[in-house]
Amino acid sequence: MPIVHSDRISGTIYVIADNAETAGDQAIEYLRDKGDDREHNHYGVFDEREAADKELHNQYNSYDPKRDRVYAFSLDIRIADEK
Template identity: 70%
Template sequence: MPIVHSDRISGTIYAIATTAERAGNMAIDYLRDKSEGAEYNHYGVFDERETADKELYNKFGSFDTDRDRVYVISLDIRIADKK
């Protein structure tokens, strides 16, 4: 599910990376650029799992299936509930 911005940011994105830490950094960069209105090509970050899988296993691509994996990043950033 693509990321939706408002008073709440929720959704799921997929990153092709070698580690969870790298996938997290890629997701942060992706969200930062989207919030600033930048139109960057975020290599390795996708809105759909199927697209990420196709890119990872594309024999003409630059990803290494022995090293790289698809990581899922789920977001639910919202205003905190009052106690």
């Protein structure tokens, strides 16, 4: 599900990285980029799992699951008073 900036941000993005810490950093940098022309691939971030898997296998021909994986990054950011 694409993430949209508003009073509430919720959804899941998929990040290609070699570890969870790097995936988190890439996702946060992607979310910080407020430009309308930001490119998912620049951050290794995708809205759909299938797109991330496809890019992982296309871009990294020597794909090694111990090195490069797709991480799911889920968000539910909302105003604290909302349920």
